[in-house]
Amino acid sequence: MAVIVTGVVFAVTAHGGGLSKPETLTSVLGFGVSVTGLAINAFRSSAADGTGPTSTERLDRYCDQLAVAVREQWQAEWRLRRLQDPDPLQVSWTLAEPWLADRWDNADTRTVLDGRLEHITTVFKRVPSRRLVILGGPGSGKTVLAVRFTLDVLQDRQPGEPVPVIFSLSGWRPDRESLRGWMTAFLAATYPGATWGGDLLAADRVLPVLDGLDEIPEPLRAQAVHRLNAELDPGSPILLTCRTQVYADEVETGDVFTAAAVAELQPLSFDDAGAYLVRTARPVRGPDGQRTTRWDPVLAHIRDHPNDPPGRALRQVLGTPLMVAMARSVYGETTADPAELLDPRFSDPATLEQHLLEAFVPAAFRDTPDPDRACRWLGFLAVHLERQHTRDLAWWQLRLALPSPLRALGPILFLGSLAMAISLAGVKLAGPGLPVVTAAALVGVSIGYLVLAHGWKPTALHPPGDQRRIPRAPFLALAIAACLGVVVGSTGALSFPNGSFQPTADGWLSPAAMAVATGLATAMVLAVIGITGAPLPSTGSFGRSRRTFSPLRRTLSTAALLLFGCAAGLITALVFVAGFGNPNASTRWAPTALLITLAAAIGLGVLSGLLGVRARRANPQAPATGVRVPAQDGRPLRRVSRALGRGVAAGLVAGFCLGVTFGLPEATVLAIRADRQGAYPVGAVLHTLPNGTHYADTPNGWWHGRLPDGSKFVRTPGSVHGIIAQDPDGSVYAGTASSAKDICTGQTRCTPFYGPVELRLPRGRYDGERVKLPSGDIVDDYDFENELPSRTERWLYAGSPGHLFGDAVTFGLWAGLAIGLLSGIAAGLHRWLIAPVDITRSLSPLASLRSDRTTAAARSVIVFYFGIFTTALLVVLLKLPDSTYLALIIWGLAGPLALALSAWGWLLTARLWLCGTSRLPWRLMTFLDEAHTRGVLRQAGAVYQFRHARLQEQLATAANHQQSRELE
Secondary structure (H helix, E strand, C coil), X not given: CHHHHHHHHHHHHHHCCHHXXXXXXHHHHHHHHHHHHHHHHHHHHHHHHCCCCCCHHHHHHHHHHHHHHHHHHHHHHHHHCCCCCCCCCCCEEEECCHHHCCCCCCCCCCCCCCEEHHHHHHHHHHCCCCEEEEEECCCCCHHHHHHHHHHHHHHHCCCCCCEEEEEEHHXXXXXXXXXXXXXXXXXXXXXXXXXXXXXXXXXXXXXXEEECHHHCCHHHHHHHHHHHHHHCCCCCCEEEEEEHHHHHHHHHHCCCCCCCEEEEECCCCHHHHHHHHHHHCCCEECCCCCEECCHHHHHHHHHHCCCCHHHHHHHHHCCCHHHHHHHHHHHHCCCCCHHHHHCHHHCCHHHHHHHHHHHHHHHHCCCCCCHHHHHHHHHHHHHHHHHHCCCCEXXXXXXXXXXHHHHHHHHHHHHHHHHHHHHHHCHHHHCCHHHHHHHHHHHHHHHHHHHHHCCCCCCCCCCCCCCCCCCCHHHHHHHHHHHHHHHHHHHCCCECHHHCCCCCCCCCHHHHHHHHHHHHHHHXXXXXXXXXXXXXXXCEEECCCCCCCCHHHHHHHHHHHHHHHHHHHHHHHHHHHHHCXXXXXXXXXXXXXXXXXXXXXXXXXXXXXXXXXXHHHCCCCCCCCCCCCCCCCCCHHHHXXXXXXXXXXXXXXXXXXXXXXXXXXXXXXXXXXXXXXXXXXXXXXXXXXXXXXXXXXCCXXXXXXXXCCCCEEEEXXXXXXXXXXXXXXXXXXXXXXXXHHHHCCCCXXXXXXXECCEEEECCCCCCCCEEECCCCXXXXXXXXXXXXXXXXXXXXXXXXXXXXXXHHHHHHHHHHHHHHHHHHHHHHHHHHHEEECCHHHCCCHHHHHHHHHHHHHHHHHHHHHHHHHHHHHHHHHCCCCHHHHHHHHHHHHHHHHHHHCCHHHHHHHHHHHHCCCCCCCCCHHHHHHHHHHCCCEEEECCEEEECCHHHHHHHHHHHHHHHHHHHC
């Protein structure tokens, strides 16, 4: 509220012209600085306080919803991996070596028994600490066991019990993030809409299944174990998987996992592996018509020749479930003969494993027109993941595969290239300065986005969301704004043509500097809305519908919104026409009015279409899950006020800071330049008349003078043709001869004259020009000021240092507060209109992509139309200076950028480059879904992962070798 009051104080003071007085300006700025500090402290306090305790009933609903989502996710993965076809491999485990576990008096692990896959939940419950570490070699089945454990716990789960969730540790950086903070972010990213994951973790309603301690970078593993021991409460249940050798190294050099029992997976027996391959292979007709398979003679050869080197290698390789699955896919489901595995070239187990991994992807895509192309695309993705040191193939992170400039500014550069092409095509209409101004605005947006998007990086001491320090990025952006203010002040106009302050002067440098500042302000708008920073998919869907409406109702709603858009556009256009006092305004602005009406109709039509899509897709109480989406706060007014309040407060604080840091340097430089400027044009000859009038005669013949009362005047070098017009109401004014066709109509009487004229301007004013006729009469001016030479016009309307300073600060504050206010309202409306989605309907990457695309498009429409229409109405109704129309340019830029810089926009940019260079297919998401269906990829919520880390490593190695051969 205090910040809003500050905006009102600035608006009233600036509109009344009070900021030109130093004492008023100082008081208002001090008031604004104080309220800014209060707002920052309020944000810190609100962030520290959080949202308060959550009711048990609501936590139960959240748990039920998460349980359904996790069950559906991993049941689908279990089926896609064909682990149930016909039965899972019987993986067994035994108690690991005692030195790998904690002391027996810290964790009584003597109750842990040997077991098989189906016994995992029983054994887990027998561990007193409810902490279990599963060790095994690469491909030994650790992840499969974690999935089986999760599904079994969910099957036996009772209301109120924790929900098991598999967390892939490859994305955790313990040097930057706490365990709980990372798990909260993981839940929100993996299950879009689960923004309440932190509440469940705080209430111990989640049973973490941490998969792959070995996938954390080696230097961070010891810190990861330390964080697990330090941050987990006693008695917190957890299951952890890791490779045996990696865990042994960490225990030897660091510490054990406190109070955890440690079990180790055992290799598959050759008989179990062979029986599984025979059961899953294609049948072949034997000599007497009996059923046999291509695996039978191979397995018989291995049994009969136990010392044969290829046979020994195959026996060893088939000891891991991963290699058994690879062998099944390569030989059991194709026409390939596994007898080739007995070739002497496969005497080395490592060579044999590499062969199976290399053959897996071609076998999976064997029925496609070009399996090699699929291998090439997957190899590129594997290389990308290896470079990022992650296993998660997130569609919104594909931007990291772009070259460096595109990785930082891809969407901005693509939109900028389009804008530059349009500006170059419009040079004939708008002049050669248009491309310069366009390029300058692009530079401003790029600088602002780079600064605001790359602030301080979180560390262990200051993790994400830490409010104890303010990022450096806003201060750097304000420093850039101050520098731009100095540049604009150094090149800006020192006069008030048409009675209003103009922040730019003729030429290209001043408009270019202002365009850079406009681009920086656009980046500030994007920051207030929440678009700068690493792009993440939206965790909500647009619209607040809680029901699925009938087609007739949706059609009527769309028609109503279209009519409302036409009406809003028409009203705005009429206000434009009425706001200009020129009698010919209706004629001049009629095309603009029509364009505004059409734009409003189109914009509202797009918005209604998005709402229709939301209404068709959103049905949180769908019978498919049986779980109702937890409702939001049932007090709509409170929800609206909270969203708008936070948005407006953030916008006004940002706008005030930006306006002051830009306006004060600009005003100071303008005032210094005005103070150093001479009283008369340089090179003029000064004369003094007996009545005290001073004038200077310039080389072009124009007089520049000052009357005894301080009024300025300029006189033509010679006689000019003009007319004297008298309206029926008795008003008299003079104009040039060319204006007769506009003036001398109807009952207006016009009298021509010929002679020298003077154009006078009262002291201390920059409008209300008067014309002294050859007869000595003084009348109002109609258009003589338009005929002044530029140098004479600048002298006549030159402002005093005080007026320039006050108007420049007013301009900065008006622009900053107006932009901040509207961007804050737009951000608040967007937050209010975002509804939580049913996470069971947003588990796939494609569903996440569609949700983000719809939300980003709706946000872009809100920002663009709300900003432009509201700014236009404020400018016309409040009679703001024409320079305030720069805000229209900002909103015209912010709308498209809000869409382009969304996670979907970044994916579009990545596709344009990566698919255009043949690194990936144009139908990327369809290809990834197909790879998932064929078992090459697995799905973990909104991201994909390769079926196994070894498959990813093999594909990356093969792709790098292929690239090296092509470069040779």
